[in-house]
Amino acid sequence: MTVIPEMEFKSILDEMGFKQPKRFLMNSPYDYRGNFPAVLKVSSGTITHKTESGAVVTDIKNIDILAEVLKGMKNKFPDETIYAEEMAKRGVEVIVGLINDQQFGKLLLFGVGGFYSELIRDVTFKKVPLDRYDAEDLLEELKFGSILNGYRGLKANKGVLIDFLLKVSDFSIQHQFSQIDFNPVFLYEDDYLIIDAKMVI
Amino acid sequence: MNLDDIFSVSSVCLIGASREEGKVGNVILKNLKKNFKGEIFLVNPAATEVEGIKCYRTIESIPHSVDLGVISLPSTKVVEAVASLAKKGCKICIPVAGGFGEQGEEGKKLEQEMIKVSSTSGTRIIGPNCVGVIIPRTGLNTALTTESKSKFPSDGSIGFISQSGALGLLAMDEFSDAGIGFSSFISLGNEIDVDETDMVTTLGRDEKTKCIAVYLEKIAEVDNFLKECKKTSEKKGIVVLKGGQTESGNRATSLHTGSLLKTSFSLKGIFRQNGIVQANNEIELIDFSSALAFAKPVKGNKVAVVSSAGGVGVVATDVLENHGFKVNKTSDALASRVGERISRIGSPFNPIDMTAEATNLQYENVIKELDSSGEFDAILAFVLFQTFGVTEDIIDFLSSFNRAGKTPIVVGVIGGEYSRVISRKIIANGVASFPSVSRAVAALGALRERGEFLRRFEK
Numbered sequence: 001m002t003v004i005p006e007m008e009f010k011s012i013l014d015e016m017g018f019k020q021p022k023r024f025l026m027n028s029p030y031d032y033r034g035n036f037p038a039v040l041k042v043s044s045g046t047i048t049h050k051t052e053s054g055a056v057v058t059d060i061k062n063i064d065i066l067a068e069v070l071k072g073m074k075n076k077f078p079d080e081t082i083y084a085e086e087m088a089k090r091g092v093e094v095i096v097g098l099i100n101d102q103q104f105g106k107l108l109l110f111g112v113g114g115f116y117s118e119l120i121r122d123v124t125f126k127k128v129p130l131d132r133y134d135a136e137d138l139l140e141e142l143k144f145g146s147i148l149n150g151y152r153g154l155k156a157n158k159g160v161l162i163d164f165l166l167k168v169s170d171f172s173i174q175h176q177f178s179q180i181d182f183n184p185v186f187l188y189e190d191d192y193l194i195i196d197a198k199m200v201i
Numbered sequence: 202m203n204l205d206d207i208f209s210v211s212s213v214c215l216i217g218a219s220r221e222e223g224k225v226g227n228v229i230l231k232n233l234k235k236n237f238k239g240e241i242f243l244v245n246p247a248a249t250e251v252e253g254i255k256c257y258r259t260i261e262s263i264p265h266s267v268d269l270g271v272i273s274l275p276s277t278k279v280v281e282a283v284a285s286l287a288k289k290g291c292k293i294c295i296p297v298a299g300g301f302g303e304q305g306e307e308g309k310k311l312e313q314e315m316i317k318v319s320s321t322s323g324t325r326i327i328g329p330n331c332v333g334v335i336i337p338r339t340g341l342n343t344a345l346t347t348e349s350k351s352k353f354p355s356d357g358s359i360g361f362i363s364q365s366g367a368l369g370l371l372a373m374d375e376f377s378d379a380g381i382g383f384s385s386f387i388s389l390g391n392e393i394d395v396d397e398t399d400m401v402t403t404l405g406r407d408e409k410t411k412c413i414a415v416y417l418e419k420i421a422e423v424d425n426f427l428k429e430c431k432k433t434s435e436k437k438g439i440v441v442l443k444g445g446q447t448e449s450g451n452r453a454t455s456l457h458t459g460s461l462l463k464t465s466f467s468l469k470g471i472f473r474q475n476g477i478v479q480a481n482n483e484i485e486l487i488d489f490s491s492a493l494a495f496a497k498p499v500k501g502n503k504v505a506v507v508s509s510a511g512g513v514g515v516v517a518t519d520v521l522e523n524h525g526f527k528v529n530k531t532s533d534a535l536a537s538r539v540g541e542r543i544s545r546i547g548s549p550f551n552p553i554d555m556t557a558e559a560t561n562l563q564y565e566n567v568i569k570e571l572d573s574s575g576e577f578d579a580i581l582a583f584v585l586f587q588t589f590g591v592t593e594d595i596i597d598f599l600s601s602f603n604r605a606g607k608t609p610i611v612v613g614v615i616g617g618e619y620s621r622v623i624s625r626k627i628i629a630n631g632v633a634s635f636p637s638v639s640r641a642v643a644a645l646g647a648l649r650e651r652g653e654f655l656r657r658f659e660k
Contacts, residue, residue, distance in 0.1 A: 097458025109458050123461050124470040133657050134474050179456040
């Protein structure tokens, strides 16, 4: 089992036209040319749960704080690649995953994402490739699927989401993997952003 | 050889026929004798006749061809019998006994030998370790249960396949008790040759089968099974009750996807993708199958509720809305047309309450109005025989409306023995009928799922 370093995986996703926040490889604070607030992350081949290990710092409001956080991170993870992203505005959070299962082959997971996703466990699985009907069905199969219709000012665009799911399905056919997480994916009224992406082969 | 032959078996040979009451070879013979329209041959070297039928000493000495052989012998003697039957040109063998692959290496070897006979001769094997086959249209019945303990299905439209013998028989008893007929009952046993995918293919081709009901514990070849179901489900409904945890081969849980697969995997999404309606228990298996066999697919969320009891309508509305259905109000025009058909103290909006003054004719008129209005995707009619003006005669209308009406209809009949007897008659007339609000609504859910799936084939 090999973890693909995040920067690398995210570049592949860029090439395929998946939408992600603007990303900058960080050697010095001045490498960052995006808007604030920013997020600093370690792109590691081993660390997969970053929030717990301090390998991700969010809501960095200006260049001074960025410089300070970057320094601290470099001390803590001297051998790792560090990168920064623009911090995305909040959207409806979903998880989209791919897994190569021994019995069923390649499966796509779709579920309620974010902080509570493993508590709520509202997920559903389909075999890939998906057709448009399958993608529409995914949205119907969640218990909390109504959050896509809008909740507390956040609203998702179902057409955009379905196109994204079909794109993930295409990706799954073209690539070999053991597991992939797109978690969370932020859904907006007119777009989506993959906030975090991890791949294990 | 083609499994379609199972529907046209005209001669059966029972090897190991027994005169001893309660013995497998006797139970099967009695079931076989009852209704089978073809010829029956018995093999038992120690008897000249059993139950009035002549016994042959060997399979070879039967002076007639044999379409199907039932082998009621201990496992060690089965391979030889299968080989002799194959030589005779027998199309299908059913070894009933256990003591094969399920009991270890020795048994597995016996299975291998049988598979060899099957693949070289073309004889198909159902089992071993199974409880038999019932094809009501020809009277073929090799089931391992007796009439004193179980009801047997009448000829009907559900093709039932079961990997578990016991659960298969008890579900068969329940189906039959409700008045639901079978096109076939097939106990698959150890599936050394014929498996669930073969049977889905066969029942898919059978004109009489309108819905396939399956109880599974393991799926031999997942991809084939799903592919076959998807193909078949264009023509008819498939309901699967999958028992046992579905094992996943993935141990790695470093990512969220892997850990969610481990904790929260469900087949539902994959089943829906392939036109399979998932049942969560044996009652749903029965209800969903009969709904799919009898009623039209539901293509939307709007349900009209018709009843002669306000309370039933109110409860049904709650349950429907919980299932994601809409009990939308009738339009003013429709409400006034319905209003003219029912008592002045009733309610012509939805749920439609005809009150205790309801009659068969009111039901008929209201249902016709709802149908022609086009305002609803389904009609849920609670036909309550506790109401004075509602009688058994309503069945003729329900049956003809179910055939000729545009809107799918599901009937609820709530009550004790009297109501149950009439409900069976409603079902026997090919109308989907259920004995409670929640079961009727769940069945509508299955019909909606089917309706949604069929969108794929619409142009």
